[in-house]
Amino acid sequence: MKELFTLAVILYFASMLVALIFKKNYKLSISLGHAFTALASLSLLAFTINAIPLALQGKAIDIVYNIGVAKIPFHIDGLSLILCFVLGALGLATSVYSPKYMEFYEKLGKGWLYIILYSTFVLSMILIVTVSNLFWFLFLWEVMTFASYVLMIWESEEEYVRKAGWKYFVTMHITSTLPLVIAVALLYAKVGSVDGLNFANLASLKLSPIFYVLFLIGFGSKAGVVPIHFWLPDAHPAAPSNVSALMSGVMIKVAVYGLIRTTCFILKPDVTFGYIVAVLGTITLTVGTLYALKQTDAKRLLAYHSVGQMGYIWLGVGVGIIFIAKGGAYAAFGAIALAAGLFHLVNHALFKGLLFLSAGSILYRTHSRDLNSLGGLAKLMPFTAIFTLIAAMSIAGEPPFNGFMSKWMIYQSTFLSGNGLLVFLGVMALFISAATLASFIKFYTTAFGGEPTKLTQNVKEVSSSMLIAKGFLASLCLLLGLVPALILPLLLSPGSALTDANLTNWVTTKYWLVMIKAPSMPLNAESYFNPLLFVAVFGVMLLGVFASFPTNKKLDEPWTTGEPVKMENYKLKAKHYYLPFEEYIHGLYHSGDELNKFGNAVKDALVYAYLSVAKALHRWAAKLSGAVTGIGKWYVSSVKEVYLDETALSPALKAIKASAVVIEELDSLNMLFTVALIVLAVILALMLL
Amino acid sequence: MMEKIIFALITVMIIFLLPPLLDGISRKVKAKIQYRVGASIFQTYYDLQSLLNMEPILPTERLAFRIAPYIAFASALAATLVLPFGSFVPVAFTGDFFVFLYVLAMFSVAMMIAGFSVNNSYTNAGANREMMLILSIEPVLGVAIGVFALNAHSLSIGGIPLNITFTPSLILAYVLLAYAVYVEGGFIPFDIAEAETEILEGPLCEYSGRLLGMFKWAMLIKRLALLWLFVSFLVLPIMKNIVDITTFTGGLATLVAQLVVLFIIYGIIAIIEASNARLRIDQAIRQNTKVFFAGLVVLLIAALGW
Numbered sequence: 001m002k003e004l005f006t007l008a009v010i011l012y013f014a015s016m017l018v019a020l021i022f023k024k025n026y027k028l029s030i031s032l033g034h035a036f037t038a039l040a041s042l043s044l045l046a047f048t049i050n051a052i053p054l055a056l057q058g059k060a061i062d063i064v065y066n067i068g069v070a071k072i073p074f075h076i077d078g079l080s081l082i083l084c085f086v087l088g089a090l091g092l093a094t095s096v097y098s099p100k101y102m103e104f105y106e107k108l109g110k111g112w113l114y115i116i117l118y119s120t121f122v123l124s125m126i127l128i129v130t131v132s133n134l135f136w137f138l139f140l141w142e143v144m145t146f147a148s149y150v151l152m153i154w155e156s157e158e159e160y161v162r163k164a165g166w167k168y169f170v171t172m173h174i175t176s177t178l179p180l181v182i183a184v185a186l187l188y189a190k191v192g193s194v195d196g197l198n199f200a201n202l203a204s205l206k207l208s209p210i211f212y213v214l215f216l217i218g219f220g221s222k223a224g225v226v227p228i229h230f231w232l233p234d235a236h237p238a239a240p241s242n243v244s245a246l247m248s249g250v251m252i253k254v255a256v257y258g259l260i261r262t263t264c265f266i267l268k269p270d271v272t273f274g275y276i277v278a279v280l281g282t283i284t285l286t287v288g289t290l291y292a293l294k295q296t297d298a299k300r301l302l303a304y305h306s307v308g309q310m311g312y313i314w315l316g317v318g319v320g321i322i323f324i325a326k327g328g329a330y331a332a333f334g335a336i337a338l339a340a341g342l343f344h345l346v347n348h349a350l351f352k353g354l355l356f357l358s359a360g361s362i363l364y365r366t367h368s369r370d371l372n373s374l375g376g377l378a379k380l381m382p383f384t385a386i387f388t389l390i391a392a393m394s395i396a397g398e399p400p401f402n403g404f405m406s407k408w409m410i411y412q413s414t415f416l417s418g419n420g421l422l423v424f425l426g427v428m429a430l431f432i433s434a435a436t437l438a439s440f441i442k443f444y445t446t447a448f449g450g451e452p453t454k455l456t457q458n459v460k461e462v463s464s465s466m467l468i469a470k471g472f473l474a475s476l477c478l479l480l481g482l483v484p485a486l487i488l489p490l491l492l493s494p495g496s497a498l499t500d501a502n503l504t505n506w507v508t509t510k511y512w513l514v515m516i517k518a519p520s521m522p523l524n525a526e527s528y529f530n531p532l533l534f535v536a537v538f539g540v541m542l543l544g545v546f547a548s549f550p551t552n553k554k555l556d557e558p559w560t561t562g563e564p565v566k567m568e569n570y571k572l573k574a575k576h577y578y579l580p581f582e583e584y585i586h587g588l589y590h591s592g593d594e595l596n597k598f599g600n601a602v603k604d605a606l607v608y609a610y611l612s613v614a615k616a617l618h619r620w621a622a623k624l625s626g627a628v629t630g631i632g633k634w635y636v637s638s639v640k641e642v643y644l645d646e647t648a649l650s651p652a653l654k655a656i657k658a659s660a661v662v663i664e665e666l667d668s669l670n671m672l673f674t675v676a677l678i679v680l681a682v683i684l685a686l687m688l689l
Numbered sequence: 690m691m692e693k694i695i696f697a698l699i700t701v702m703i704i705f706l707l708p709p710l711l712d713g714i715s716r717k718v719k720a721k722i723q724y725r726v727g728a729s730i731f732q733t734y735y736d737l738q739s740l741l742n743m744e745p746i747l748p749t750e751r752l753a754f755r756i757a758p759y760i761a762f763a764s765a766l767a768a769t770l771v772l773p774f775g776s777f778v779p780v781a782f783t784g785d786f787f788v789f790l791y792v793l794a795m796f797s798v799a800m801m802i803a804g805f806s807v808n809n810s811y812t813n814a815g816a817n818r819e820m821m822l823i824l825s826i827e828p829v830l831g832v833a834i835g836v837f838a839l840n841a842h843s844l845s846i847g848g849i850p851l852n853i854t855f856t857p858s859l860i861l862a863y864v865l866l867a868y869a870v871y872v873e874g875g876f877i878p879f880d881i882a883e884a885e886t887e888i889l890e891g892p893l894c895e896y897s898g899r900l901l902g903m904f905k906w907a908m909l910i911k912r913l914a915l916l917w918l919f920v921s922f923l924v925l926p927i928m929k930n931i932v933d934i935t936t937f938t939g940g941l942a943t944l945v946a947q948l949v950v951l952f953i954i955y956g957i958i959a960i961i962e963a964s965n966a967r968l969r970i971d972q973a974i975r976q977n978t979k980v981f982f983a984g985l986v987v988l989l990i991a992a993l994g995w
Contacts, residue, residue: 378751378752378753378806379750379751389753393798396798397791398791398794398795398798399788399791399792399795404791408785408787408788408791411787411844412787412844415834415835415838415844416838416842416843416844418839418842419992420839420988420989420991420992420993421992423835423838423839423988423992424835424985424988426831426835427828427831427832427835427988428828428831430787430827430828430830430831430834431824431827431828431831433827434823434824434827435824437794437798437820437823438820438821438823438824441798441801441802441805441816441820442805444802445801445802445805445806446805449751449753449802449805449806449807450749450751450805450806450807450808451749451808518842520842521842521843522841522842522843522848522851522852524845524847524848525841525842525843525845525847525848525849525851525852526784526843526845526848527784527785527843527844527845528783528784528785529782529783529785529788530782530783531782533780533782534767534782534783534788534792537767537770537780537782538763538764538767538792541762541763541766541767542759542760542763545759545762545763545903546756546759549741549759549899549902549903551744551745551755551898551899551900552744553747553750553755554744554745554746554747555746555747555748555749555750556746556747556748557748558748558749558807558808558809558895559748559809559894559895560809561889567808568808570808570809570810571807571808571809571810571813572805572810572813572814572817576817577817578817578820578821578824580821580970580971580974581821581824581825581974583971584971584974584975584978
């Protein structure tokens, strides 16, 4: 079983190698590279499915990789497997989808570099969710941030991409990496060795509450939690759509994993902390989704929803932490709430991945993501339309799709908590679910509804490989909605590992039924839902009505009450949807914008401080490097021949060059960047020592 | 077994045939209040019959437009099947309040997707209004459910009415629930989406013949589902003290009581409808928000245990 995991890791490295070998041929390098990443994802999925029975018994798989200079330990339990499943499923979908999609970017070249970054990005996430040493966790975290950053600025000749990338890079380092580095440094000071940073060892320590704060900021900002969400709606849409799918689908989930791993497994679950997470989640879901409501750019709309849906996940996880920490009769209820949050995590990865791939398909064919100018695509891209509709209904939480099941569980865990505040959070979640529905009805009907517009009239359906990738995710959306019992036991395992309560009395997961009990619930008043029976009843009735009242297709023009209106002017544009409501909550948008300005001011101030320090460091480094160069010159002049294999270093140089494009935004970009790397290297080196 | 069959037959009659009759009665009541003669109380049956016999003409090839009436009909039916008729629940694929709401919401989803899928400003405007109305009423409904859940420690449609204890906040929750049900049912002054005289019945504007008939019938069944839920919440807590609901006669008595209360409520609604004019959408949003904030106070009272 361990071999499957190792195989996945090796295949990711192999994909980089293959891409390098065929670096001259753009298409070949990408196709072959993605063939390997697809195999790697399959192998990861196979590993996950094989490992689930072990995780359900509360056991874990331990692997140690000896890379010569260090031994990297891995500890794979139920929580890790949930993320492995997400990475495997979404990794497979993007691997199948990307070769065709990346033709869109052929003029930019560098296919091999894309594959290397893609593999690095996905592999780093796989390792983050399995590694069991905080030092390596942090190292991989930085690799992930860096790889995602370079992938994000792939279209770096576009100004908005560079700006978004810069915002992402700076914000992540100040609000995510920095708190984590501080936390790790403080812990290192306590344990005194890298091996001491093992999760198991850290869990045995008595740690101060400051770590809750550091981890909350570090992981919260990566997850896009309000108020540190402002970078996300710029960052995710800027990337190529397949990368956006991974960023919104998995990368922000890795932050949730980090939060649970550190604050529940290393630190102890804490009631106050749980409340903070739940309240932050509710603020996030409200703000993110209400902002999404007024977006008319397809990918930006999706990115705002990523913020909003992360709120749901945090709400579930927060309620889980509260009740697991309270223990007693409520411990099992907490485990169910945690499972609800994790269920939404898995579901959001599937449907948001699918939505980004759909937006990518639209972009690929129409070269537009402006919902105001799209229309009628259901006629021209019927399969994409069906898959998008499934994803839209999933995220809007309509039964029988997966998004409904997880939202339903989140409602259960808030409304049945017997706690007024948590019930209020549940009410907000219910309200925002309607806003999500509104937003996705807009998304679907503006792009796919109505008659084709000037922009879309000659569009064709995308190729079969892209459709297969989307179909795979769409069928998973349906499957997990119909048979949640396929994954629920795994989702409950982290909760049951944290409590010693017997969950079988509180939650029943059979293939045809999910039933939840809460403390002090009267007899015969349990909450249950039987999705398969619902679909059977609904399907029979639908067919029955369809057979009783059949219709044929007799077409005519829409009725214009006699006015000579052109058809293209006779449909609502995306920007006109829900205007009275948006005007009504204008105050909220306004205060949100003010908050945003404030956040940006803080960010700018921090950047300024950072720059000043960096400049000073740079001057110092320049002097130092001047001295070093002097030695080097002396060496070169005194040694007859120097054989420096440039090609060996060129990939790294090019990667740095690609990132350096962003830095041209500011005068001191190259300098700043080198200094950032140096500072990071120094910190890592100090920690190693 | 025999008893179940009897209940099933009565239930099927209630679900399919009662809604048009209720509408007919409501129309008659409104006519009387407005000093008109009004049509026969069976007029809605005649309307549906003639519509269902006519071939529709479609304004677009979009499949969503064509299948929306079927989805709407099936979802209204499916939602009704989980409600308690006496002690009889026709098809208990769930007992949960939220599943009921979301299944019922598929009616509106189908209607809105269909409305937005046509190049027609009237259907678009109607769908747009429907969504905004849902947005503004959803929090009110949420608060009502929240108070019930705090009171009864359950979210089960059958379980809540049998396990509530009467407190001030609970009575206010009933008021909130009644308000939410009224708005969701699209009764005047909240018939904003299907405003017939203003935007040509909004989302239904492009429908004709059989498909229009399906939609109208489904709409009436949806109203029945919403009102039946409210009626059950009213009747079951009282009847459980009078009869044993689980027995055949007790169940039958409860069902009769539910029907009587339903007719009374439909009559009251007709009176409210006859004496009100449609609100503008922005007025409705504002009013619903006020109710929501009042609801938050109720939630606070409930959280304090009163």
